[in-house]
Amino acid sequence: MALGLKYFRFIHPAFCNYLAALTRPVSDITLKTVSGRQHDHRQYMAYSTTAVRHFATKKAKAKGKGQSQTRVNINIALVEDIISLEEVDEEMKSVIEALKDNFNKTLNIRTSPGSLDHITVVTADGKLTLNQISQISMKSPQLILVNMASFPECTAAAIKAIRESGMNLNPEVEGTLIRVPIPIVTREHREMLVKLAKQNTNKAKDSLRRVRTNAMNKLKKSKDKTSEDTIRLIEKQISQMADDTVAELDRHLAVKTKELLG
Numbered sequence: 001m002a003l004g005l006k007y008f009r010f011i012h013p014a015f016c017n018y019l020a021a022l023t024r025p026v027s028d029i030t031l032k033t034v035s036g037r038q039h040d041h042r043q044y045m046a047y048s049t050t051a052v053r054h055f056a057t058k059k060a061k062a063k064g065k066g067q068s069q070t071r072v073n074i075n076i077a078l079v080e081d082i083i084s085l086e087e088v089d090e091e092m093k094s095v096i097e098a099l100k101d102n103f104n105k106t107l108n109i110r111t112s113p114g115s116l117d118h119i120t121v122v123t124a125d126g127k128l129t130l131n132q133i134s135q136i137s138m139k140s141p142q143l144i145l146v147n148m149a150s151f152p153e154c155t156a157a158a159i160k161a162i163r164e165s166g167m168n169l170n171p172e173v174e175g176t177l178i179r180v181p182i183p184i185v186t187r188e189h190r191e192m193l194v195k196l197a198k199q200n201t202n203k204a205k206d207s208l209r210r211v212r213t214n215a216m217n218k219l220k221k222s223k224d225k226t227s228e229d230t231i232r233l234i235e236k237q238i239s240q241m242a243d244d245t246v247a248e249l250d251r252h253l254a255v256k257t258k259e260l261l262g
Contacts, residue, residue: 099204146178
């Protein structure tokens with residue numbers, strides 16, 4: 001027993017180094033000097049550098065599936081010579097603002113004179129809003145009047161625009177006066193407005209995709225003079241900004257849907 005311990009004392013350092021090597025990551029240095037000397041010559045132990053692939057178990061995959069990916073937060077000033085992320089951000093925010101404006105002006109349970117103001121009318125002079133070519137007033141809680149006396153030639157176009165506004169309006173004309181009865185708020189009307197809200201949100205997402213695509217195309221032009229790692233980070237930043245904008249659009253849709261359905 002004593003003899004065995006005596007010999008183990010001499011081999012112990014090499015044995016420990018060997019065990020340590022077995023547990024070292026493959027990426028670590030694979031050539032290590034063994035502690036101690038033997039005949040005044042250093043000994044080196046070389047270990048295999050064969051890459052080892054670790055397969056995640058189903059349990060591990062399920063655990064990581066719900067975890068959010070690391071977010072990128074690039075300093076805009078450091079990449080402004082490559083692409084203006086501030087401009088991209090502003091364009092994406094404008095998509096959100098346009099949708100909010102659309103919701104407020106055209107998708108209301110109770111129709112009011114203000115909801116007709118920004119209906120687009122196609123005229124010989126181009127596209128104009130209804131309040132630019134008419135006088136809009138509330139005759140009663142159930143009736144809105146649109147006076148086209150200043151632009152009588154646009155009356156037919158105004159009627160067409162009101163009917164196609166998506167507000168379930170059926171205008172009636174008396175000379176240059178357009179009478180717009182306010183529809184009774186039914187469940188079907190509410191559901192129709194929700195459907196329009198979803199359509200408008202999808203259109204907003206289409207606009208957002210165009211903003212993202214344009215940004216990515218601008219970025220591609222800098223690939224020859226910018227490192228791949230930097231390009232990849234900026235691409236991830238732009239995608240992240242687009243994802244955040246989509247989430248914001250969906251949030252506004254959810255709020256509007258709740259409002260419309262009551």
